[in-house]
Amino acid sequence: MEVELYEHSGEKYFVVDAHIALWDARPENQRNIHGKQFIDCFYDYHRNLSPASELWSYEQYLYYADRLMKDLFTDGYVDHAIFQPAYLGEFYHRGFGQTEEAWALTQQHPDQLTYNHCYDPRNGEAGLDQLRLDAERFGLKGIKLYTAEWHGESRGYKLTDPWSRRYLELCQELGIKNIHVHKGPTIRPLDRDAFDVADIDGVASDYTDLNFVVEHVGLPRLEDFCWIATQEPNVYGGLAVAIPFMHTRPRYFAQIMGELLYWIGEDRILFSSDYALWTPKWLVEQFVEFQIPEDMQPEYSPITTAQRKKILGLNAAALYDIPVPEELQIRAAPDEVPVASEAPDLRVPVA
Amino acid sequence: MTAVDSPLTPSSHPRAGRAPGPHDGVVADAVRAALGTVMDPELDEPITDLGFVSEQRIDEVGDGRVDVEVHLRLPTSFCAPNFAYLMAADAQDALGRIDAVREIAIFLDDHHDSTKINSGLAAGGGYRGTFAHEADDSLDELRMIFRRKAHTAAMERSCSALIRAGARTVEDLHSLRVGDLPKDASTDALLRRRLDLGFSNAPEALVMVDDRGAPIPEDQVPLRLRFARTTRISIDGNAHFCRGLLRTRYPGSGDDQTARADDPDLTLRDSHPTTPESER
Numbered sequence: 268m269e270v271e272l273y274e275h276s277g278e279k280y281f282v283v284d285a286h287i288a289l290w291d292a293r294p295e296n297q298r299n300i301h302g303k304q305f306i307d308c309f310y311d312y313h314r315n316l317s318p319a320s321e322l323w324s325y326e327q328y329l330y331y332a333d334r335l336m337k338d339l340f341t342d343g344y345v346d347h348a349i350f351q352p353a354y355l356g357e358f359y360h361r362g363f364g365q366t367e368e369a370w371a372l373t374q375q376h377p378d379q380l381t382y383n384h385c386y387d388p389r390n391g392e393a394g395l396d397q398l399r400l401d402a403e404r405f406g407l408k409g410i411k412l413y414t415a416e417w418h419g420e421s422r423g424y425k426l427t428d429p430w431s432r433r434y435l436e437l438c439q440e441l442g443i444k445n446i447h448v449h450k451g452p453t454i455r456p457l458d459r460d461a462f463d464v465a466d467i468d469g470v471a472s473d474y475t476d477l478n479f480v481v482e483h484v485g486l487p488r489l490e491d492f493c494w495i496a497t498q499e500p501n502v503y504g505g506l507a508v509a510i511p512f513m514h515t516r517p518r519y520f521a522q523i524m525g526e527l528l529y530w531i532g533e534d535r536i537l538f539s540s541d542y543a544l545w546t547p548k549w550l551v552e553q554f555v556e557f558q559i560p561e562d563m564q565p566e567y568s569p570i571t572t573a574q575r576k577k578i579l580g581l582n583a584a585a586l587y588d589i590p591v592p593e594e595l596q597i598r599a600a601p602d603e604v605p606v607a608s609e610a611p612d613l614r615v616p617v618a
Numbered sequence: 619m620t621a622v623d624s625p626l627t628p629s630s631h632p633r634a635g636r637a638p639g640p641h642d643g644v645v646a647d648a649v650r651a652a653l654g655t656v657m658d659p660e661l662d663e664p665i666t667d668l669g670f671v672s673e674q675r676i677d678e679v680g681d682g683r684v685d686v687e688v689h690l691r692l693p694t695s696f697c698a699p700n701f702a703y704l705m706a707a708d709a710q711d712a713l714g715r716i717d718a719v720r721e722i723a724i725f726l727d728d729h730h731d732s733t734k735i736n737s738g739l740a741a742g743g744g745y746r747g748t749f750a751h752e753a754d755d756s757l758d759e760l761r762m763i764f765r766r767k768a769h770t771a772a773m774e775r776s777c778s779a780l781i782r783a784g785a786r787t788v789e790d791l792h793s794l795r796v797g798d799l800p801k802d803a804s805t806d807a808l809l810r811r812r813l814d815l816g817f818s819n820a821p822e823a824l825v826m827v828d829d830r831g832a833p834i835p836e837d838q839v840p841l842r843l844r845f846a847r848t849t850r851i852s853i854d855g856n857a858h859f860c861r862g863l864l865r866t867r868y869p870g871s872g873d874d875q876t877a878r879a880d881d882p883d884l885t886l887r888d889s890h891p892t893t894p895e896s897e898r
Contacts, residue, residue: 304696307695311694311863311867451696456755457699458756460764461698461700486852489848490849493845519851523855526847530848
């Protein structure tokens with residue numbers, strides 16, 4: 268494998284972007300007002316947390332297939348990226364994530380791209396059949412779930428719902444071992460907190476041979492995510508949405524990293540740009556230089572280079588069996604032996 | 619806060635289409651105060667401080683009575699509809715407690731469930747009437763979950779401040795009592811959260827208590843405080859995010875946001891200009 272690795276201050280990094288998308292939110296694909304509201308919401312995230320130099324125009328943000336490879340691999344230092352599509356068929360005629368285009372790119376660049384697909388357990392038996400076909404067609408190692416997906420009369424589901432369990436069981440059978448879970452604002456019934464991650468706790472205990480990657484490290488429920496990840500060794504956290512705080516709110520991002528390293532440790536945190544919400548170039552550049560501010564270091568240990576390497580790529584590479592150049596494997600220097608987080612037993616009621 | 623943007627003075631607002639009446643100031647203040655009691659359950663802050671109240675309109679209807687129209691705005695179209703409903707319904711209830719108010723119209727603007735929530739509120743349908751098959755019972759338990767989180771975060775702020783000041787160590791926190799707390803904003807906030815949960819605020823009451831008000835055993839205090847910090851950081855982070863997104867979504871709305879006493883960092887202005895709205 269011939270790759271040019273990102274190098275900074277004499278250290279080389281193998282970068283895996285564990286969450287990217289190729290969406291089409293142009294007006295002709297918007298099925299209703301919600302299609303516009305959804306992309307406008309994304310665009311506000313982009314505008315609010317990106318550095319001024321990295322801002323896209325609204326037009327560009329609607330559809331960007333022609334620049335994806337450049338943004339990720341030419342400019343963005345990414346060595347491998349994983350598609351995590353959202354379907355959103357209630358908002359977009361041809362769906363939000365563009366399966367055929369993403370799959371075509373993946374076939375053209377199999378060393379650089381992995382295509383994860385999505386399913387909706389409310390599709391019942393027919394969906395199970397489709398999942399079998401999709402697993403074979405795409406060679407699925409992972410799947411992306413959006414629990415707040417709208418589906419007819421229903422606007423959300425829990426991973427512990429009976430049909431969801433049947434799909435997870437099929438994932439086990441088909442060798443789809445990485446389940447990426449993205450929580451959203453709606454659920455049925457609305458009596459509950461849609462962002463609650465307790466259902467991930469439930470399925471992580473029941474399906475121990477599957478890995479559950481909680482996108483956005485559980486935000487807006489970071490504490491609940493940390494809680495379940497401490498209890499369940501097969502729960503991981505994706506840094507999408509959290510990592511751009513590094514630019515606008517570095518002290519807050521330092522707290523997030525400090526909390527994550529304390530509760531779940533350096534082996535279960537995955538770098539994710541959430542492209543095209545944000546572009547990886549500035550995220551990678553800033554992350555390799557990011558450090559807990561000195562006045563916060565009594566509370567949090569400084570972040571080591573070895574930890575950055577794991578988070579930026581090695582952890583995701585291990586989940587997806589992505590080959591990593593020999594020189595990039597971690598050989599801990601004597602003064603940089605990462606401190607393993609002792610998972611404390613916290614079996615006390617939270618709520 | 620500029621006079622033009624201020625929702626405090628209806629007479630200055632472009633949509634208030636009449637001359638100011640004699641009761642305007644008093645009623646406007648009462649309306650504003652009532653809205654200031656409405657909390658965002660997730661962020662544990664008044665909707666008025668967050669900039670979520672975009673407009674209040676007061677129309678005199680004779681007999682010294684008024685009709686009130688309030689518009690709410692949120693950081694995204696996709697903010698959770700159950701929390702959006704709670705805030706709008708709480709605003710309606712709070713205004714209903716003002717004697718001079720006759721009709722109340724609450725509008726949640728620019729949200730994916732605006733139609734559903736606005737018509738539900740107008741019809742007085744309650745939570746179940748508004749969300750029909752999507753509502754099982756009530757939002758009481760949801761509200762309680764976030765009151766508990768708010769208490770946990772407030773407890774951590776107070777205790778960590780004492781530790782930072784050298785007044786206490788983690789080891790002797792278990793014996794900390796309400797009467798030992800300093801007179802400051804953090805203590806006020808904590809006492810309010812305790813009251814919300816029905817805990818005693820007597821001077822001898824213990825500070826380190828669990829979600830049900832039971833004292834936390836001495837050996838569990840360090841870990842509970844550690845987890846409470848994570849809870850506090852999560853809530854603070856959401857507040858950063860929501861305030862920032864509101865300012866991005868509604869240019870100028872930062873003028874309607876008020877600093878939180880115990881986290882002035884929350885009102886930091888955005889570090890860069892956002893792209894022109896005209897591109898949308």
